[in-house]
Amino acid sequence: MAFTMRLLVGIAAALCFQLCQAKIVTYDFNLTWVTANPDGLHERKVLGINGQWPLPVIEVEKGDQLVVNMHNGLEDKKSSIHFHGMYQNGTNNMDGPSMVTQCPVMPGSSYTYNFTVNQVGTYWYHCHTDWCYPDGQRQALIVRDKDAYFAGEIDGDITLTMSDWYHNMTENLSHSFLSPSNPDGDEPVPNAFLSNDTLSTSIPVETSKTYMLRLVNIGTFVSQYFYIEGHSFRIVEIDGVYTEPTEANILYIAVAQRYSILVTTKSTADKNFPIVTVADAQLLDSIPDTLRLNQTNWLEYDAEAAHPQADLNIKSSTQLDPFDDTKLYAYDKMELLPEPDISITVNVAMQEASNGEGYAYFNNISYVKPKVPTLYSVLSSGDLATNPEVYGTDTHPYVLGHNQVVEIVLNNNDTGAHPFHLHGHNFQLVDRFPAYGKHFFDYADTDYRVTYDPSNHTAFPKVPARRDTFIVPPQGYFVIRFVADNPGVWFFHCHIDWHLMQGLAMTMIEAPLQIQEKISIPQQQYDVCDAAGIATEGNAAGNTKDYLDLSGQNAQVPL
Ligand SMILES: *[C@@H]1O[C@H](CO)[C@@H](O)[C@H](O)[C@H]1NC(C)=O
Ligand SMILES: *[C@@H]1O[C@H](CO)[C@@H](O)[C@H](O)[C@H]1NC(C)=O
Ligand SMILES: *[C@@H]1O[C@H](CO)[C@@H](O)[C@H](O)[C@H]1NC(C)=O
Ligand SMILES: *[C@@H]1O[C@H](CO)[C@@H](O)[C@H](O)[C@H]1NC(C)=O
Ligand SMILES: *[C@@H]1O[C@H](CO)[C@@H](O)[C@H](O)[C@H]1NC(C)=O
Ligand SMILES: *[C@@H]1O[C@H](CO)[C@@H](O)[C@H](O)[C@H]1NC(C)=O
Ligand SMILES: *[C@@H]1O[C@H](CO)[C@@H](O)[C@H](O)[C@H]1NC(C)=O
Ligand SMILES: *[C@@H]1O[C@H](CO)[C@@H](O)[C@H](O)[C@H]1NC(C)=O
Ligand SMILES: *[C@@H]1O[C@H](CO)[C@@H](O)[C@H](O)[C@H]1NC(C)=O
Ligand SMILES: *[C@@H]1O[C@H](CO)[C@@H](O)[C@H](O)[C@H]1NC(C)=O
Ligand SMILES: [Cu+2]
Numbered sequence: 001m002a003f004t005m006r007l008l009v010g011i012a013a014a015l016c017f018q019l020c021q022a023k024i025v026t027y028d029f030n031l032t033w034v035t036a037n038p039d040g041l042h043e044r045k046v047l048g049i050n051g052q053w054p055l056p057v058i059e060v061e062k063g064d065q066l067v068v069n070m071h072n073g074l075e076d077k078k079s080s081i082h083f084h085g086m087y088q089n090g091t092n093n094m095d096g097p098s099m100v101t102q103c104p105v106m107p108g109s110s111y112t113y114n115f116t117v118n119q120v121g122t123y124w125y126h127c128h129t130d131w132c133y134p135d136g137q138r139q140a141l142i143v144r145d146k147d148a149y150f151a152g153e154i155d156g157d158i159t160l161t162m163s164d165w166y167h168n169m170t171e172n173l174s175h176s177f178l179s180p181s182n183p184d185g186d187e188p189v190p191n192a193f194l195s196n197d198t199l200s201t202s203i204p205v206e207t208s209k210t211y212m213l214r215l216v217n218i219g220t221f222v223s224q225y226f227y228i229e230g231h232s233f234r235i236v237e238i239d240g241v242y243t244e245p246t247e248a249n250i251l252y253i254a255v256a257q258r259y260s261i262l263v264t265t266k267s268t269a270d271k272n273f274p275i276v277t278v279a280d281a282q283l284l285d286s287i288p289d290t291l292r293l294n295q296t297n298w299l300e301y302d303a304e305a306a307h308p309q310a311d312l313n314i315k316s317s318t319q320l321d322p323f324d325d326t327k328l329y330a331y332d333k334m335e336l337l338p339e340p341d342i343s344i345t346v347n348v349a350m351q352e353a354s355n356g357e358g359y360a361y362f363n364n365i366s367y368v369k370p371k372v373p374t375l376y377s378v379l380s381s382g383d384l385a386t387n388p389e390v391y392g393t394d395t396h397p398y399v400l401g402h403n404q405v406v407e408i409v410l411n412n413n414d415t416g417a418h419p420f421h422l423h424g425h426n427f428q429l430v431d432r433f434p435a436y437g438k439h440f441f442d443y444a445d446t447d448y449r450v451t452y453d454p455s456n457h458t459a460f461p462k463v464p465a466r467r468d469t470f471i472v473p474p475q476g477y478f479v480i481r482f483v484a485d486n487p488g489v490w491f492f493h494c495h496i497d498w499h500l501m502q503g504l505a506m507t508m509i510e511a512p513l514q515i516q517e518k519i520s521i522p523q524q525q526y527d528v529c530d531a532a533g534i535a536t537e538g539n540a541a542g543n544t545k546d547y548l549d550l551s552g553q554n555a556q557v558p559l
Pocket of ligand 11: 418
């Protein structure tokens with residue numbers, strides 16, 4: 001008895017230690033247009049918050065409850081916010097993608113995002129309604145962790161974003177992108193590359209100290225190489241997953257990926273060192289003379305000393321040999337998941353549809369949004385929720401059973417590399433071909449393609465790398481695994497926003513009956529749908545009488 005009491009008191013104290021320390025962190029975000037000229041070349045309209053751009057970095061600590069009251073103060077654009085990498089465990093309706101887990105927030109409407117952050121590391125937030133984040137609605141989200149295994153070592157914690165940048169509004173670029181005049185789907189070439197939403201940032205450092213640099217690619221399209229002249233570093237985190245500390249010199253950071261690195265400074269302070277980013281030219285269909293691919297920022301030991309430009313003694317970025325992220329073992333040593341309960345094989349292809357426009361396909365399906373947000377179809381379809389037909393054809397739905405081990409085999413029939421992201425999870429990368437580094441792009445310019453052969457593959461790692469965005473190489477493949485332990489509707493898509501526009505997405509409906517038990521939608525969120533004229537019940541076609549009658553559903557342009 002006494003023992004039980006002590007145990008209970010102990011548990012209560014432990015709970016209090018966790019809960020009583022947690023605080024509510026509230027942000028009031030009013031979306032408004034502002035003008036900005038971050039590259040010094042062109043002033044343009046950007047999506048600001050409370051009259052400001054760059055946007056505020058969201059900062060919380062592990063265990064905090066984050067509340068973001070978003071008001072759409074724009075007059076002419078729908079919006080929403082996705083908190084990239086947050087599991088939203090039990091709060092699927094706070095995930096943000098329009099027509100997947102909520103309705104688009106119309107001008108004049110408000111949506112309160114409210115969830116507990118039980119994760120640590122480096123994340124970001126961005127608009128997830130059609131294609132709105134390239135116009136500026138994106139920024140870092142940091143979850144500080146005083147218990148990180150390297151916390152005692154760091155003397156400074158610095159966030160540095162990188163991105164591509166366009167001078168035109170996305171809606172203008174999209175007209176010529178998705179057009180019969182562009183059947184190959186050549187992506188718009190950015191006008192500039194930014195570091196931290198500006199250029200030429202100096203990061204003041206002291207000698208013989210260790211700084212944590214949180215690197216976030218908040219771009220739309222282009223991956224970037226990253227290195228610091230005269231310094232190596234230790235990678236300690238990828239996409240919110242702590243890694244075994246791993247020495248590296250060069251990173252290749254795709255859009256949506258994050259790396260935390262520890263940089264130990266030199267013992268003398270006589271010069272400043274370029275921090276270099278080089279945009280991956282391989283992704284660009286043309287490179288205008290005016291486009292500067294590389295940017296220099298500085299590790300600034302001495303503000304009075306020279307700030308030299310990067311010594312780009314390399315002919316092209318393909319000579320850079322970045323660190324292979326499959327070699328970044330998870331610090332928690334989570335082992336390879338067992339043989340999957342369900343294995344999904346998809347083929348990625350870019351093709352010209354019958355109207356002459358270039359679309360992107362998973363197994364011949366180019367994602368088209370449903371008439372009712374998929375989460376609301378789950379909530380209104382009763383026992384039929386486990387039937388994928390309810391969710392429509394071109395939303396490309398997969399229904400996953402609760403706690404199943406899920407495998408996705410992705411064969412890339414395209415000559416480009418693609419960073420794939422799954423909402424609600426991180427995932428293990430168990431196989432990838434070609435291997436990272438110098439050979440990653442070997443098949444980009446050939447007719448040669450390699451598809452995954454389940455009966456003939458290299459041995460899977462015992463402790464695989466885990467993150468929420470992995471790159472699939474040109475004309476190669478990757479194989480990923482995760483456990484369906486987070487009931488919710490989760491979007492799986494290429495994070496190159498142009499490719500999402502072309503339909504490179506599919507929908508995971510994970511444990512739909514458990515979603516029905518766990519999720520209830522606040523009235524405010526239904527009101528957002530009313531304002532948008534979108535139904536909150538029914539199947540993908542908006543049919544509430546017969547959930548298996550999909551007539552009238554949205555459909556892709558025929559191939
Ligand atoms: C949002 O900003 C706009 C433009 O400044 C302003 O008119 C509006 O009142 C603001 N709304 C809220 C809810 O703060
Ligand atoms: C956020 O969610 C919590 C838990 O569901 C609830 O108690 C709280 O009232 C909510 N806060 C806001 C501002 O909606
Ligand atoms: C981009 O903007 C410029 C002027 O700012 C305009 O001349 C050009 O046509 C625009 N391009 C597209 C694709 O809208
Ligand atoms: C951009 O698109 C908007 C609406 O589609 C149009 O009114 C505007 O003239 C376009 N601007 C340019 C520079 O093409
Ligand atoms: C990058 O920008 C963010 C937001 O403006 C700021 O908090 C951060 O300190 C900047 N980082 C550096 C290295 O200047
Ligand atoms: C770096 O940028 C300069 C100026 O745009 C260019 O001349 C040089 O080729 C670039 N180097 C690399 C490696 O991209
Ligand atoms: C895609 O369509 C082509 C031609 O219609 C067909 O041969 C192929 O089997 C389809 N692939 C899949 C995965 O459905
Ligand atoms: C793969 O790409 C090749 C060449 O573009 C094309 O001929 C073939 O039909 C594609 N296969 C699939 C399954 O998409
Ligand atoms: C197995 O894969 C290797 C590497 O791709 C290949 O060289 C070999 O021919 C394959 N073996 C069989 C039996 O398919
Ligand atoms: C979600 O929460 C459940 C417990 O409620 C836990 O078992 C599961 O591992 C969590 N999943 C994720 C992805 O956080
Ligand atoms: Cu892509």
